[in-house]
Amino acid sequence: MWLLIPLAVATVAGMVFLYPWGKDPAKSVFPQGTPVNATVTGTITGPCLAEGQVQVGEPPPDAKPCLTSELTMTDGPASGKPLKLTLPIEPSTPRFAAGDEVVLSYNGGDVANPASFQIVDFQRGTPLLLLAGLFALAVIVLGRWQGVAALIALGLSFLVLALFVLPSILAGESPLLVAIAGAGAIMFVALYLTHGLSARTSVAVLGTLVSLVLIGVLSAIFSAAASLTGLDDSTSQLIGSLGHGIDARGLLLAGVVIGALGVLDDVTVTQTSAVWELRRANPALGWRELYGAGLRIGRDHVGSAVNTLVMAYAGAALPVLLYTSLSGVGLGSILGAENIAQEIVRTLAGSVGIVAAVPVTTVLAALIASREPQESL
Known part of the structure; x- marks a missing residue:
């Protein structure tokens, strides 16, 4: 799809513009030792003793x-x-x-x-390397060459995060702009490398991009409306260790965009593949029939995908939820606390994007698959 070429060029240009050329921001971080x-x-x-003190007799009970x-x-x-x-x-x-x-x-x-x-x-x-090896083996055994491509794409995604997203944010660039450029690069590399350069993959890329834009807009609107600052404990510690300020709310929005990307990839690729397989099984189906059948598949998928996103964020925020619940205040006060409200915005904005990804990707896939020659399916 020719529409994606200027988007890919814009992604590369954004990465070049936002990358901290000639800077080394990591030196000012981690002063702990x-x-x-x-x-x-x-x-x-044993009992705590001062330096040089020697215990004499039985220690006191307290x-x-x-x-x-x-x-x-x-x-x-x-x-x-x-x-x-x-x-x-x-x-x-x-x-x-x-x-x-x-x-x-x-x-x-x-x-x-x-x-x-x-x-x-x-x-x-050692245990982390063993687990990573087990994961890679499972992916290769099931996915074969496509599994190998998926692992390469995963490695490149980590490189984008480590070599572009983190240094750029630490250097003081806008976290949201950096996240958008980084997510775009990860999206193009991961999807095309794993699923091949085809119209089917291009539809998944476009559906993912539209949904990411929606998630970013919703997150920005409602984080501002809820007066979220993004200044949780870890962010405050990061700002204190840097030699310059950082956009804490932008960092929050960047986390929303990057966190939703993985689930969106799953939804859009699955919807696109479902529509293409329906068209292959019955080449007589028009785009409306393909859209209706694909949407019925998507309704089942979106329920589990939204639940996955909610449980992922709830699991990450579980210590915060436990700590906040000890306060003894009402449920409304707990949900309105900064740390909890951040997770609510992450979850709901991401879930809206996932829900929207199903009809958007399905209608794009139906329009394009219905025009594909039967021999190319």
């Missing part, structure tokens, strides 16, 4: 417990050297045990001083 890997060789639980971890650093400036760190045991404190591989934060001080290090997390590289 340098990550260093270590292995826990032993742990001791003494606060602490966990002392003996570690051996496996990289960094003190690789191979032992280290002993003590931290109070709180409900939010991770439980470390001998044999655990952990990540320390090194503040750049004296490597012989334990105060220069802090345990911040577990190492998770």
